[in-house]
């Protein structure tokens with residue numbers, strides 16, 4: 376708003392200030408890029424991976440601490456996400472495989488983890504993501520591992536058990552469904568389509584707001600968004616990323632039944648991450664067949680004061696009615712107390728494997 380103190384001249388003056396700051400930012404970005412490029416050369420010589428999640432965590436934490444709070448925290452994170460993403464692209468040509476198709480929540484999780492300067496490749500199944508990384512055709516993979524409402528993504532757990540790949544990162548993403556369409560008002564919508572899971576999450580909202588619309592299932596939320604972009608009167612249920620990608624408008628946002636719906640994704644790689652001081656370690660183990668053995672096995676963690684954030688059982692798939700347990704604990708295998716707990720776990724368990732270690736992320740609210 377223009378006021379007396381805020382005349383066009385004043386605005387021009389402020390804009391010149393912004394121009395100067397922008398010039399400085401670009402100069403500093405170039406300087407940062409030259410440093411990152413040098414780190415990239417050294418990493419190549421030493422055979423190290425370009426992606427260093429522990430260092431990224433340190434950069435994000437440090438930058439947040441430096442800010443005087445004028446620039447919004449979320450914006451700062453997003454800016455640095457993209458700065459680091461561009462740096463990685465100077466260091467190596469990273470390919471990241473993820474469970475597709477494009478514009479789904481796994482795509483969003485991959486963008487959160489790696490930014491938009493890396494090469495992201497959608498693949499049709501969790502198995503194919505693992506295979507692509509195992510063959511070295513992609514350096515990292517991103518797959519969902521659990522949902523706060525639906526529980527474990529069992530394909531991912533089974534692949535983790537069978538693979539030599541390691542978990543080197545985690546991302547929590549609040550699942551927020553939106554009604555998206557090329558139409559500008561709800562009255563024009565006669566058909567709503569989406570993946571059955573997304574439709575189930577918004578069934579209540581649809582009954583209340585579009586009781587007469589036809590509900591049709593689609594292969595994926597991306598396919599539904601494509602339909603909505605091509606057909607008049609059709610809306611899709613999907614992410615904001617899908618709306619952006621297919622040029623749709625959000626007719627209604629956050630229409631899912633529960634606000635507590637969050638999916639946790641993991642980043643796969645050949646190595647687990649270095650310690651940051653705030654890490655998680657994922658392990659899988661089987662127990663001997665005797666009463667109380669699970670309690671004894673878990674007491675190893677309790678004795679060392681190690682918190683378990685999750686424990687999940689799955690059929691072992693080796694012998695009928697035998698089980699393995701997946702557990703996530705707070706700590707890193709480089710810590711002595713974690714080493715001691717894992718050693719005593721081995722006393723009770725014929726099979727213990729560390730699936731990975733990575734900076735712990737906090738589930739964020741919508």
Ligand SMILES: O=C(O)C(=O)C[C@]1(C(=O)O)C=C[C@@H](O)C=C1
Nearest residue numbers: 414425426427430431459462463
């Ligand atoms: O510090 C490094 O190892 C870098 O490669 C630099 C940098 C960055 O831009 O800050 C880039 C990529 C890594 O994932 C972490 C950090």
